[in-house]
Amino acid sequence: MEFLVIALDGTDADALDRRMASREAHLASFGELKEEGHVVSGGALLDDDGGMIGSALILDFPDRASVENRIAEDPYTTGDVWRDVTIRPFRLVR
Secondary structure, three states: OEEEEEEEEOOOOOHHHHHHHHHHHHHHHHHHHHHOOOEEEEEEEEOOOOOEEEEEEEEEOOOHHHHHHHHHHOHHHHOOOEEEEEEEEEOOOO
16 A cells, blocks of 8 residues: 655754754665655755755555554654654555
8 A cells, every 4th residue: 555755954054954963864764765665756856956854755554553663664764864754545547
């Protein structure tokens, strides 16, 4: 089952520093998700000036609890980058 994850970063003055400090570990974790076949698509959400302000992911997992568990383990979650995460079931047009 596919899920759309919208994860917004904090908006405080240190938000970008936290993102950059966790970025390498997050990309490695994302790479593992891809290798395991869970990633349909994903990338950074940008503000109007091109600055990173969050992430949008389409993930394929058997159930919502599995998605929630992986998001909880993500370095952007544990590194306090993502402050507002929404997970919704998603049907990809094929």
